[in-house]
Amino acid sequence: MKKILIANRGEIACRIIRSCRALGLKTVAVYSEADANAKHVDEADEAIAIGPAAAKESYLVADKVLAAANEAGADAVHPGYGFLAENEGFARAVAEAGMIWIGPRPETIADMGDKERARLLAHGAGVPIVPGSPRFMVNDNAGLEAAGDEVGFPLLVKATAGGGGIGMKRVDAAEDLLATVETTQNMAEKAFGDGAVYLEKLIDQPRHIEIQVFGFGDGGAVHFFERECSIQRRFQKIIEESPAPGLKREIRDAMATAALALTKQERYRGAGTIEFILAPDGQFFFLEMNTRIQVEHPVTEMTTGEDLVGLQLRLARGEEVSKLQQDSIASHGHAIECRIYAENPAKNFLPSPGPLDVYSPPSQGGGIRVDTGVRQGDQVTYFYDPMIAKLITHGVERDVAIEKMLAALDDFRIEGIVTNIPFLKRVLTHPAYLGGRTHTGFVDEHKDDLFKE
Amino acid sequence: MAEQVMTQAPGNVWKVLVKEGDSVAAGDTLFILEVMKTEVPHEAESAGTVTKLHIAEEDAVDVGQLALEIG
Numbered sequence: 001m002k003k004i005l006i007a008n009r010g011e012i013a014c015r016i017i018r019s020c021r022a023l024g025l026k027t028v029a030v031y032s033e034a035d036a037n038a039k040h041v042d043e044a045d046e047a048i049a050i051g052p053a054a055a056k057e058s059y060l061v062a063d064k065v066l067a068a069a070n071e072a073g074a075d076a077v078h079p080g081y082g083f084l085a086e087n088e089g090f091a092r093a094v095a096e097a098g099m100i101w102i103g104p105r106p107e108t109i110a111d112m113g114d115k116e117r118a119r120l121l122a123h124g125a126g127v128p129i130v131p132g133s134p135r136f137m138v139n140d141n142a143g144l145e146a147a148g149d150e151v152g153f154p155l156l157v158k159a160t161a162g163g164g165g166i167g168m169k170r171v172d173a174a175e176d177l178l179a180t181v182e183t184t185q186n187m188a189e190k191a192f193g194d195g196a197v198y199l200e201k202l203i204d205q206p207r208h209i210e211i212q213v214f215g216f217g218d219g220g221a222v223h224f225f226e227r228e229c230s231i232q233r234r235f236q237k238i239i240e241e242s243p244a245p246g247l248k249r250e251i252r253d254a255m256a257t258a259a260l261a262l263t264k265q266e267r268y269r270g271a272g273t274i275e276f277i278l279a280p281d282g283q284f285f286f287l288e289m290n291t292r293i294q295v296e297h298p299v300t301e302m303t304t305g306e307d308l309v310g311l312q313l314r315l316a317r318g319e320e321v322s323k324l325q326q327d328s329i330a331s332h333g334h335a336i337e338c339r340i341y342a343e344n345p346a347k348n349f350l351p352s353p354g355p356l357d358v359y360s361p362p363s364q365g366g367g368i369r370v371d372t373g374v375r376q377g378d379q380v381t382y383f384y385d386p387m388i389a390k391l392i393t394h395g396v397e398r399d400v401a402i403e404k405m406l407a408a409l410d411d412f413r414i415e416g417i418v419t420n421i422p423f424l425k426r427v428l429t430h431p432a433y434l435g436g437r438t439h440t441g442f443v444d445e446h447k448d449d450l451f452k453e
Numbered sequence: 454m455a456e457q458v459m460t461q462a463p464g465n466v467w468k469v470l471v472k473e474g475d476s477v478a479a480g481d482t483l484f485i486l487e488v489m490k491t492e493v494p495h496e497a498e499s500a501g502t503v504t505k506l507h508i509a510e511e512d513a514v515d516v517g518q519l520a521l522e523i524g
Contacts, residue, residue, distance in 0.1 A: 054465075190468075234491075342489070351462055351489035382464045386489040 001076050001100055001317035002026060005069040006044065007090075008080030009059060010373030011389060012293070013040035016078050019309040023317075028072040030065055032058035034381045039373055046072055053383045059083045062090040066097060076100035076316055078309075082385065085292040086113055102316045104215070104269045104291045111266070112289040116160045116198055122286040125262040130277070130285040131201040135160055138185045138195035141178060147199055148177045154202040157181050159188035159195075167192070168235060170202060203285070205439040206277040208232070209244050211259035212300045214311060215268030216322035223256045223263075224300045224308070225331045229275075230438040231427060233349050238420065239427060240296035241336040242303050245398060245436030251282055262289065271297070271312050277440075295339070295390070298369060302335035302394040334398040336405050338424045340389040340412070342380045345423040346451060353382040357416035362408040367394040367401075380417055388419075398436075402428055426450050456499050456523040464488030466512045471521070475503045483521060484508065497523060 003026040006013045013029060017040065020027045029044035034053035041047040048068040051058035058064065060083055069077055077094045079085035079102070091106040103109070112118045119129045133147035148155065148171075157180050159167030167188045171180045181197055189195030212224040228244035229237040244252070259274040273294045275287040297308050306329070315321045344350045359376040362368055372389035374380065380388060391408055395401035406428055409421050427433055430446055443450060467487040471477060477497045486493040504524035508514060 347461070349491075350493060351464075351491050353463055353489065382462070382488050384489060386491065 003028060003072065003074045003076075004102070004313070005030065005065070005072060005074035005077045005099075006040070006080065007059070007065045007069075007077055007084055008082070009035055009038060009040055009384065011371045011387070012080040012082075012295075012373070014043055014373055015371050016080060016309055017043050019307055019313060020078075022307070023310060023313055025313065028068070028074050030059070030068050032383070034379075034383055038378070039375055048072060053381065055083065055383060062087065062093055065090070066093055069094070069099060070097065074099060076102055078102040078312070079292065081290075081292050081295055086290075088113065100316050102270065102312050104266075104272065105217075108266050108268060109291045112291050114160055115158060115162070115288060116196075118288055119286065121266065122262050122289075125258075125265040127258040127262050127274075127286045128284060130203065130287075133199040135196045135198045136181060136185070138189055141181060144178060144181060145174065148174055151199045151201050154204075156200045156202050157184045157197050158200055159184060159192060159197050161188060161192035161194040161196070167197075203277055203279045205280055205441060206230075207244070207438060208237075208275065208287070208440050209247065209255065209278050209284070210273050210275040210294075211256050212294070212297070212308070213259050213263045213268065213272050213274060214308070214321075214324075215263045215266070215270060215272065216315065217267060217269030218322060219264050219267045220322050221260055221263040221268060222324055222326045222329060223260055224304050224306060224329060226252055226255060227296055227299050228438065229296060230440050231433070231442055232440050233345070233443050235440075237296065238339050238341070239336065239424065240299050241334065241398070241401070242299045243331060243334065245438070247278075248282070251278070251284065255284055258284075258286075262286075270315060271308050280439075295387070296337050298371060298390060298392045299335045299337045302367075302369065302392055303331040303333060304329055305332070333394055333396045334401045335392060335394045336398075336401045337390055337392045338405060338409065338428075339387050339420075340391060340414075340424075341420045342386045342388050342417045343420055344418040345420050349420075351382065351386045352418040353380045353386075354417040355379055356388075356414065358413055359415075360411075360413040361389060362391070362411035367404055368392070368408050369394075402434070423450065455504075456497065456501065458483060458495055458497070458520050458523065460486060460508075460514045460516055460518045460520050461495065462486060462488045462493055463516050464493065464514060466508050466510050466514060467492065469506070469508065469510050471503050471506070473503050473506050477501060477503060477523060486514065495520065499523060 029047040088110040185195040215221040231239035369392040393404035464486040501523040505522040
């Protein structure tokens with residue numbers, strides 16, 4: 001394995017290039033017409049155009065990415081996150097073309113991509129799951145009323161093919177259930193080509209805590225502790241940290257044990273994340289497993305000192321990373337990540353594309369890390385995700401990491417587009433955040449403080 | 454009271470949920486843009502009838518563009 005095609009763009013493509021370079025691997029970037037001059041294209045050893053700006057005509061077209069890999073003579077494909085990262089068909093096609101897929105087996109991707117099947121597998125591994133219903137298909141909602149009563153209200157209607165908050169609706173009362181189920185089914189059928197939904201009990205004021213795992217593909221696996229990702233907007237994370245503030249050691253250990261049980265049961269290969277929701281009473285439940293490197297992986301890299309992308313690459317090229325022992329992995333200090341978005345929080349987080357007239361991130365080192373996919377003068381286009389950078393700080397304690405983050409956000413200068421930086425500062429200085437009183441409804445609960453003029 | 458509905462951001466028209474001649478109530482979703490992978494719904498501020506539709510699904514639109522008129 002000498003040459004890696006990176007089937008992605010933006011900060012994660014740049015991030016993967018960095019680890020490839022450290023391991024002496026050549027890199028091939030792919031790019032759409034909108035990204036011809038993008039940072040990831042400059043930084044890769046080679047770059048191949050794969051079509052128009054719209055992702056569904058370029059980054060999401062498996063055949064085009066595969067053709068680029070063949071053309072470049074790549075030995076392996078790293079998908080990053082998003083786009084084709086959790087596309088079972090693409091993973092299979094890469095392997096069938098004789099290349100190494102840097103990710104879990106296609107069957108694992110399929111199993112975990114189907115949220116209901118994933119729940120059953122988790123349950124089989126002894127991982128607690130949130131009370132839920134069987135699936136309901138479009139125009140076949142017989143038994144829905146009884147299922148709703150059994151799960152109990154409030155509940156969530158979730159598309160089995162969904163994820164990342166897409167295809168998810170809250171229902172507070174039985175009389176609204178059918179209408180919401182039908183709307184969600186229609187939406188899911190249009191968006192994912194699969195209209196099936198299921199019901200899940202809604203846990204009030206839950207925290208979102210996830211365990212970073214790494215499987216060796218032979219039933220062996222280690223974990224790299226937890227990340228708390230409760231600060232979200234529109235079901236998407238904006239601030240992540242590790243350790244989770246105030247989390248009792250026995251709960252953390254129980255979560256890690258459960259996560260490892262599922263990882264080992266699936267003979268999981270590579271980096272993965274098992275997401276849990278933690279109820280205020282200390283009970284935790286399986287949410288989903290993400291079969292890829294996660295956006296917030298740098299938090300874990302800062303606390304454990306491990307290069308997780310490097311580990312993926314080393315496993316893929318046949319190094320004996322399975323020698324890695326759990327007791328050699330330790331977490332030090334506290335790390336926080338802020339996602340820098342091109343969006344306007346005051347207008348319901350309306351995306352804000354435009355020119356980066358000024359783009360000057362804080363300098364790195366001394367516990368400050370910036371993962372970025374853009375440069376001054378670039379255009380932030382409306383075709384892709386609004387996240388333009390990640391800022392990560394590390395300190396001996398949470399207070400120190402927060403102080404560093406606030407200073408680094410002050411140093412982060414961006415002009416030409418609206419960003420969420422002022423909003424992030426309001427969250428980080430809010431008494432409830434400082435007190436570790438986080439839950440996934442945090443932004444909504446404190447909206448009067450966070451959105452004031 | 455006539456209402457002109459403008460696009461709130463540049464993006465692609467993902468879904469148009471009304472057609473010319475439809476009656477709408479205040480708060481009804483008229484169309485949804487896809488902007489940076491985010492759904493941006495546009496709602497009617499006033500009740501009335503859709504008199505003119507200036508956009509179609511899959512159109513690329515700019516910010517502040519006239520999308521539809523309610524009479």
